[in-house]
Amino acid sequence: MEMVVLILKIYFVFVVFVMIVYTIRHYVFVSNRMFGEQRICYQDIIDSESPSVSVLIPMHNEEKTASQILDLLVEADYPKEKLEIIVVNDNSTDTTATIIDEYASKYPNIKSVHRKSEDRGKPIALNKGLEVAKGEIVVIFDADYLPPKGIIRDIAVSFNDPEVGAVMGRVIPVNSETNLLTRYLDLERTGGYQVDQQARYNLRLIPQYGGTVGGFRRELIRSLGNFDPYILTEDTELTFRLFVKGWKVIYANRVECYEESPEVWRVRARQLRRWSRGHTRVMFRYLMPLIISKHLSFREKLDGSLLLFVYTVPFILLTGIIDCVTLFFLGKMEILSTMIVLLFLGLHNTFGNFSTFFQIGIGSVLDGATYRIRILPFLIFNFFFNIWYISCGFIDAVIDVLTSRKPRWQKTKRFRKGVYSQ
Amino acid sequence: MNDFAKDILSSYLSANDINILEKTFVNTVYIIDMPGKYPSMIFSVCLLIASLLLIFLISKTKLPPPIVIWVIYLALINLVSSVVFILMPAMFPYIIENFSELYIKTEVVIWLFIPLLMGIAFSSLPSNIFTKTAVVVLTIIYSMVLGIIRYVAFLYILAKFSYIFMAFLFFAFGPLMDFIYIVGLYSLYVSNYASKIGKDLRIWKWLS
Numbered sequence: 001m002e003m004v005v006l007i008l009k010i011y012f013v014f015v016v017f018v019m020i021v022y023t024i025r026h027y028v029f030v031s032n033r034m035f036g037e038q039r040i041c042y043q044d045i046i047d048s049e050s051p052s053v054s055v056l057i058p059m060h061n062e063e064k065t066a067s068q069i070l071d072l073l074v075e076a077d078y079p080k081e082k083l084e085i086i087v088v089n090d091n092s093t094d095t096t097a098t099i100i101d102e103y104a105s106k107y108p109n110i111k112s113v114h115r116k117s118e119d120r121g122k123p124i125a126l127n128k129g130l131e132v133a134k135g136e137i138v139v140i141f142d143a144d145y146l147p148p149k150g151i152i153r154d155i156a157v158s159f160n161d162p163e164v165g166a167v168m169g170r171v172i173p174v175n176s177e178t179n180l181l182t183r184y185l186d187l188e189r190t191g192g193y194q195v196d197q198q199a200r201y202n203l204r205l206i207p208q209y210g211g212t213v214g215g216f217r218r219e220l221i222r223s224l225g226n227f228d229p230y231i232l233t234e235d236t237e238l239t240f241r242l243f244v245k246g247w248k249v250i251y252a253n254r255v256e257c258y259e260e261s262p263e264v265w266r267v268r269a270r271q272l273r274r275w276s277r278g279h280t281r282v283m284f285r286y287l288m289p290l291i292i293s294k295h296l297s298f299r300e301k302l303d304g305s306l307l308l309f310v311y312t313v314p315f316i317l318l319t320g321i322i323d324c325v326t327l328f329f330l331g332k333m334e335i336l337s338t339m340i341v342l343l344f345l346g347l348h349n350t351f352g353n354f355s356t357f358f359q360i361g362i363g364s365v366l367d368g369a370t371y372r373i374r375i376l377p378f379l380i381f382n383f384f385f386n387i388w389y390i391s392c393g394f395i396d397a398v399i400d401v402l403t404s405r406k407p408r409w410q411k412t413k414r415f416r417k418g419v420y421s422q
Numbered sequence: 423m424n425d426f427a428k429d430i431l432s433s434y435l436s437a438n439d440i441n442i443l444e445k446t447f448v449n450t451v452y453i454i455d456m457p458g459k460y461p462s463m464i465f466s467v468c469l470l471i472a473s474l475l476l477i478f479l480i481s482k483t484k485l486p487p488p489i490v491i492w493v494i495y496l497a498l499i500n501l502v503s504s505v506v507f508i509l510m511p512a513m514f515p516y517i518i519e520n521f522s523e524l525y526i527k528t529e530v531v532i533w534l535f536i537p538l539l540m541g542i543a544f545s546s547l548p549s550n551i552f553t554k555t556a557v558v559v560l561t562i563i564y565s566m567v568l569g570i571i572r573y574v575a576f577l578y579i580l581a582k583f584s585y586i587f588m589a590f591l592f593f594a595f596g597p598l599m600d601f602i603y604i605v606g607l608y609s610l611y612v613s614n615y616a617s618k619i620g621k622d623l624r625i626w627k628w629l630s
Binding site: 031265325329362376 | 486487488489492495499503506515520524545546547589592593598601603605608609612615619
């Protein structure tokens with residue numbers, strides 16, 4: 001029994017240690033964002049030679065959103081002869097196919113590609129789009145996004161830097177005022193993009209390509225074998241694939257694009273679980289290549305490793321809470337009185353919502369937000385929710401790896417009720 | 423703090439049974455000891471059934487998942503506690519003295535941590551240091567007042583309704599709750615600060 005208690009205590013100390021490490025990581029990001037030198041992206045470059053761009057939009061049952069994104073892209077401020085828009089209809093059963101065919105017949109630079117296969121998903125649709133894409137640069141948007149006029153130029157100009165393999169812009173929820181969940185997600189995005197991504201870009205760490213509102217070099221991705229159809233987070237996979245091979249991913253904070261956040265908790269739960277499952281599989285695949293890569297500095301490797309483990313931490317926390325309750329019933333409270341405070345400190349700091357509460361606070365200040373900061377303490381409910389569904393996704397990924405199971409893509413439900421004004 | 427708690431508890435329980443003990447932690451801390459109550463077998467079984475029922479029913483409702491998960495978390499703690507008291511009540515390792523010690527030590531650690539935690543959180547805000555210090559002091563005072571109120575309530579529940587709720591009280595309304603008001607006061611301050619500087623773009627000129 002003593003051995004069991006010792007193991008439980010060691011695990012408890014380990015959990016607290018993990019929490020402290022992630023709290024320090026976020027503190028470094030916040031400090032950098034407030035007091036460090038800020039790296040701007042390349043949007044201010046004026047270049048007469050624009051590269052050719054293929055915009056890829058994978059769509060599965062997107063009849064609620066298809067028209068608006070296509071209308072916005074048609075108005076894009078980019079030379080028409082250098083811009084093609086490829087809409088991949090990925091086995092839709094609603095009127096998506098009809099809508100995109102209408103646009104394709106009306107506008108010469110819009111192409112519709114239809115996939116009829118049960119084996120569907122975003123990576124597969126992107127691979128299909130890449131087969132027909134001709135642009136030097138590929139820019140990706142999910143169907144629920146509302147790209148502003150100048151965004152394609154802002155993304156494409158960054159590729160003048162020959163070291164850049166991919167570019168990521170900033171995602172902002174358009175429906176943040178809908179309910180409490182969308183307000184939470186707005187805060188999460190603020191902490192994640194305004195502080196986290198920008199600080200990682202400033203510090204030359206590992207900014208993450210997010211799979212939408214971003215772009216990459218077409219030939220580069222083709223030479224790397226396109227997207228793995230069985231990875232649910234093809235964006236994270238691409239990020240690490242590029243960094244390991246010596247390419248850079250850059251973050252452009254001012255390249256903003258609105259998206260529609262999930263408005264229902266169950267939809268959010270599925271989304272989180274999918275992200276966790278995909279991200280964890282990427283961790284299993286890229287942790288070792290990241291560590292031994294000759295192209296990365298120690299700082300990049302450290303940040304990359306912490307980023308890879310980010311969806312493992314909630315599982316560690318969940319088991320940490322179980323460990324803590326067990327120690328309580330075993331009468332081992334002497335370790336609890338001080339360490340439990342550290343545990344809950346870590347819980348609140350690190351996984352209130354993927355970022356520390358002060359990171360979200362600072363992000364909101366930088367955004368000029370005021371009242372929305374006041375819902376920060378209510379993130380406690382989100383925190384248990386996140387821990388549970390991310391842990392489920394983590395376990396899914398472990399089972400996937402152990403049994404060679406192939407995951408199926410789950411589409412995020414849309415809530416569009418009309419046309420969002422710009 | 424203990425005198426205050428003792429005074430209040432004396433209104434409901436026999437004053438002769440309530441003692442203030444001295445313990446060593448950081449410096450000397452004082453805790454309350456008083457007779458607690460073990461649950462009857464019937465009460466433990468009822469709590470077990472109620473917890474199981476709650477878990478079953480709440481998972482069938484259409485309440486938002488965060489609330490469902492939160493309630494299940496609380497019900498599971500009560501479930502484990504009731505199992506312990508049904509199967510091995512003598513093995514339950516605490517009496518009120520132990521719980522008091524755990525609670526007070528935890529609170530002392532929180533009071534020591536508030537300046538550190540809020541210091542870290544505020545250090546990245548370029549606002550007036552005096553107002554930041556005032557918020558930290560206010561948070562500690564708030565924490566102490568709430569800490570005493572909770573302490574009295576916890577001891578009353580343990581004395582009147584038995585030790586079976588000890589784990590529930592500690593894990594649901596213990597240190598986890600402390601961080602809610604810490605974050606709450608931080609968010610109020612930051613929100614007001616953001617409103618104030620919103621009109622002064624000079625502070626953020628590197629952003630414009």
